[in-house]
Structures are given as structure tokens and as C-alpha cells.
Amino acid sequence: MNTNRIEAFSDGVFAIAITLLILEIKVPPSGSALKAELLSLWPSYLAYAISFIVIGAIWINHHAMFEHIVRADQNLLLLNTFHLMFVAFLPFPTAVLAQALHDGADEPLATSFYGGTLTVIGIFVTAMWRYAAHEHRLLSSHISQDEAKRNGRRFLVGPVCYGIATVIALVAPWFALMFYIALNVFFLWPRHTRHAGKNAT
Amino acid sequence: MNTNRIEAFSDGVFAIAITLLILEIKVPPSGSALKAELLSLWPSYLAYAISFIVIGAIWINHHAMFEHIVRADQNLLLLNTFHLMFVAFLPFPTAVLAQALHDGADEPLATSFYGGTLTVIGIFVTAMWRYAAHEHRLLSSHISQDEAKRNGRRFLVGPVCYGIATVIALVAPWFALMFYIALNVFFLWPRHTRHAGKNAT
């Protein structure tokens, strides 16, 4: 089984989840002072922006992974389904986070709940790669075993860092929030070395 | 008429239905005890997870079927449209089920309503295959009539089991719920024999 359909289906879920995020921002009730209300929604804008960038980074990551994974079996399909289950879940912790920041209450729990979701997403990314790379099971022959291992270590960065931030969130929610943002800036930052091999060909 | 467009359109509906499920989980009202509220939402998480896996399994199943169906006519299109109508309906019984479990009221009816929807989905899957396989009408020549019949029997497992569980749900909702989960684990479980023929080529 080739991977085109998994990629197309996953892209669909990513695109929908990323666009549904806006539905969690509710229009201020009629009759309220619009300016104050729009300004007071900054936690919703912040949560929207973070989740949008997170899903954007997951999407890019997913593609980078499936440039090397060229076959799929039932186990990979299953891991990918669980991965998508938590990506599609993200609008919910996003809304919980926005409300906690807005109310100035329960920020530690809400930030940790958000980080926990990101951690689980990251764990499934790592699991997919480990499964696919085990004995080069589902990988293209264009990637060496050494490179596959290096990638495996890089995919660990996400869940480990998110996991740490999830715990930190319980005592320092704003620090954890900054950490989530920094991580995604790191994931999305242009890396010249990554494409070096390809450009050479 | 070839089947590419039916598959692409169906994939779109599957991806959207699976991602819309999250919209049924409502953010706890502002001012409530967040921890208790998030924990009390376990029926929503459970219903979300079951429906996500159910639609995931339907998607995989649909693809497995359209590996063998290589032509489409108006009747198949019609059957597929009804199939999608009930798949896209699933977020509603999912939310009804989550609420019943949360309230601890009407679980038999809600579980049976949910199972009934799965049964109808399964009936349309079977109907599509029967129609396509009748006199090898719309099938590829790569599948033998015997294999087509075996597949037909396998596609019957879903609606028959779901149908039985729908009735059981009226007296033992939790047993039926476990049964829905077990069925999907069975559907998603790796089966080496299934791909044997392909690997041999």
C-alpha cells in the first residue's frame, strides 16, 4: 500500500482542524462595548495563533516524514489515525486555554492540558517514525540508516520538550506558553542543512 | 465513469466528519471548577475516540473496497451518497451518546441509537459491494469471483454484528459499547493474509 492516500487524508484533517479553530472565538454579545470586548479577546487570538502555528508545523513535519516513508502497512495506518485523533482534538484544549487566560483562573491546569495534548501528538509522531524506521521497514532506500536514526532523535525533541513544558505549566503557565511558542519557532525555522542533500542532486 | 472522483469526494466527507466530532465537546462554562469539569467530560472523550476510530475504520474499508471496484455507475453513486449521508450523520448520535453517559440517563436508548447508525452505515457498505460484485459488474479483473464472494461475506460482519449490538444496547448499553470498540479493533487489526496476494506479485 502506498502512502498517497494517507497523506491526502491527513492533509484534509490538518486543513480542517486548523480552520475550525476560528469557531472557538465567539462574537461578543450584542449591546456590549465592542472595542473593549474585542480587546478582551486577546487570549483567544493568542491561543488561535499558537494552535494555528502548531498545526502548521505538524503538517510540515508530517510531510517531511512521508518524504522518507514510502510504504504503509496496517500498523502505520493505526498509528497515524491516533496521531490525527489528537491533532483534531486540539481545538478543544485551545478553547479551554483561551478561556482560562481570559478569566485569569485555572491557567496552570489549562496550559498543562494544552501541553499534554501536544505531548501526545509528539509521541505518536515519534512512534510512527520508529515503527517505519525499524530495520528500514517502510523507508525509502534514499535515506541511510544513520540519517534515519538522526531523524529519529530529532523527532524526539518535540514530545520530550512538550512533556517537560506540560509539567512546568502546572507551576509557571506563562513560561510554558512561551516555551510552546519558542519550540514551534524552532521547528519552523529555515534549516539550510536539511535540504543540502537534495540540492546537491 | 472511473472511481477517482467518488473516492476523493468520499475522502473529503470522511476527513470533515472525523474532524467535526470535536465541535460536539463544549468548553466548560466560565467560573466552574476546571479540573472537575474536564474530568467529568470523560463520556465526551470516550465517544469522540470511538467515533474517530469508527470513521477511521470506515475510511480504510472504503479504500480497500475501491481497490477492487474500478468502474462506477449511477446506482453505485447513489448507494455511496446514502453511505456518506449516514457517516456524516455520526457526530449527532456521538453527541447524544456522550450526553447520556454524562447524565447517567437514557444510556440504553442513546447507545442503541448510536449502534443503529453504525448498522445502517454497514448495510450500505455491504449493498455497495454486492451491487458492484454482482456478475463482476464493476470489479477489476484482478479479483476472482471466489475472492469477491469471500469479501462480500466479510463485509457482512459489520452490519450483522452492529445490528445485534444495537438490540443488546437496549438492555446492556455498556456491553454494547465494549462490543463496538472490539469490532473496530478487529477491523483495524493487521491481517497478514489480506495483503499476501499483493506481496507475492
Next chain:
Amino acid sequence: MNTNRIEAFSDGVFAIAITLLILEIKVPPSGSALKAELLSLWPSYLAYAISFIVIGAIWINHHAMFEHIVRADQNLLLLNTFHLMFVAFLPFPTAVLAQALHDGADEPLATSFYGGTLTVIGIFVTAMWRYAAHEHRLLSSHISQDEAKRNGRRFLVGPVCYGIATVIALVAPWFALMFYIALNVFFLWPRHTRHAGKNAT
């Protein structure tokens, strides 16, 4: 400009609009008698089913049309955008219709509002075909001018019939509703002659 992207974008809008319909069916409030509530939602199920089939038929129709339209220009793009605007609008009159049937109030207006939307959709379908077929502007050379004219007449059936039903709805809403359903059964009914030319090649 070729038509692949218009078709893919339109398919996306159709798939999303058809799947969003379910969001208009609200879960009965907690604490109510679930059985009675689920039964009392029959107008929502009916409206859901009709709109699902309507969008399904529009989708099939759109594809049938773009089998013959092989080029696109800015005007066609504009007409298609307006066509999609009213297709994506459909969940709103669907919900209005369901509520009117449920309340047993304002059925004539709600049914007419629904039919009016279908009429406008049909007008844009016809307009697209007329524009594309004028002097064979955007059509494939595989379709003759006579056949194009015959198709043009067939595309007129929709808006004319819907237009008449929209007026009838104001005095006999249930009759109009039956008429909408009958029309779509007619649109979706297998027609052997339609594919005769293709099968012959």
C-alpha cells in the same frame, strides 16, 4: 486556464457544505425525555436528508458539466464562485426549514425560502453552461453543438421546476417539499442513454 483547480475547489466546498449540515441538528437538552426528543427531531432528519441528496446531486451534476467544459476563463470562475456561494448557503435555509416544520409555523415561508435557494443554485448552473456553450467557447470538441444545446435544455429543468415549486410552497408547502424530493430522485435516477455514447467508444 484548465479546469482541474476549479473542480477540486468546488468539490471541497461541496464536501464541506454537505458535512456541515449535521451541525444544524442540535442535541436535545440534558434532562429531557430522550426518546420523545429524538422522535420530535424528524423535521431535522428530513431536512438533513433532502439537503444531503440535493448537494450530492449538485456535485454529480457539476462533474457531468465539467466533463464537457475543458477551459476556464475569469467569467466562468466568477459564475462558479456565485454558484458555490449559494450551495454553501444551503445549511441555513435547511435549518430554517427544519425549525418551521418542527414548530408547525411558517412552513410556507420556510419551504419557499429553501426552494428559492435551490432555484438560484440552478440558475447559476444554467448560466455557467450557457456561457461555456456559447459559440462552443469553453467546450471540448468531443461534444457536438446539438448535444450542447440538448444539455442546455436539460440544465433548465432544475431552475424552472424549483422556481415553480418555490411559488407553490407559499400555498402548499408539503406539496413543494415532495416536489423537491421527486426532482432529485429524477436527477439521480440512472439514465442508460446518457452514457451510451461513451460506452460505444
Next chain:
Amino acid sequence: MNTNRIEAFSDGVFAIAITLLILEIKVPPSGSALKAELLSLWPSYLAYAISFIVIGAIWINHHAMFEHIVRADQNLLLLNTFHLMFVAFLPFPTAVLAQALHDGADEPLATSFYGGTLTVIGIFVTAMWRYAAHEHRLLSSHISQDEAKRNGRRFLVGPVCYGIATVIALVAPWFALMFYIALNVFFLWPRHTRHAGKNAT
């Protein structure tokens, strides 16, 4: 990295954002005078139509741009993600605008908020083109440097005009609204010269 996946993902987001717009139009409450209610929703219909056409024009524009951009790097991906973030945000200012027009209150702010979103979308469109066209970095060789510069100037029309309208909206909201519509009519208007080069080949 080629641009197919960016285009497919962006198209997905455009299609979903454009279709979600309808969810912001709420069904009138049960028991109200339906005719008066449906008529009083004209600001929602207007805002829906404007946003639908705006996203339609953005989609067409995006495609026109990616006819010339043939390679993608991480920076372009990042700019595109921010572009999509504001496109997917549009249903929110659309709903705010509809409510302000409906209430006859806060129109200047709501119209300016709406225009501000369009301005930011336009800025990212321009930024993407500037980045891609800088030293012909990511462009096809089929477009000359002169033509790239002309396109760059044309892409500036959007954000500059929207920016001006955003300011005007604060004192003359209806004038700004008319200006948004006029701009999109201009963007969508058939231009024979644009495709001249292609038709010649």
C-alpha cells in the same frame, strides 16, 4: 521542495474557511415572526456575500501567484502559513461586522476591524511575492524580471487600498464597505491582457 502540497493545503483552508462562513448566520429563535427575522438578517447575508467573494478572489489570486512560483523553501512556507492564519480568521470579523450592521452600533469599529484583517492578508500576499521574486529566487524562468516587478506592483494594490479603507471606515463605514466590494469586483473582473502571453503560445 515543489509547491503542489502548499497549493493543495492552501486550497483546503480556503475551501473550508469559505464554507464555514454560513455557520455565523444563526437560525432565528423559535416562535419569532420568521419573515421579519429573515429580512432583518440582511447584514449577515451582506457580510456573507462579501467574505465569500473576498476569499474567492484570494483563492484565484493565490493560484495566479503559484503559476509563477515553482519552488518553495521554509521561509515561503512560513509566510504562507501566516497568510492562511488571517484568511481562516476572516469568519470572525465577518460575524462581528454583521452584528454591528444589524444592531446599528459600532459600525465604524467593526468595519475597520474587517478591513484591517483584509489589509494583513494583503500584506502577506505581497510579502510572499516579494520574497519569491527577490533575485528571481523561487520563480519560474517563464516570467521575466520586468513582469515579476509589474506583478509585485499589482499585488501592492490590495493591501494599500484595504489599508486606506480601514482608516476611512472609522469615519465612514458604509463608504469603506462599498470600497471593499468595488476592490473585489476589480480583482475578479476579466482582464484580457493578463492571459495574452499565454494565449499567444
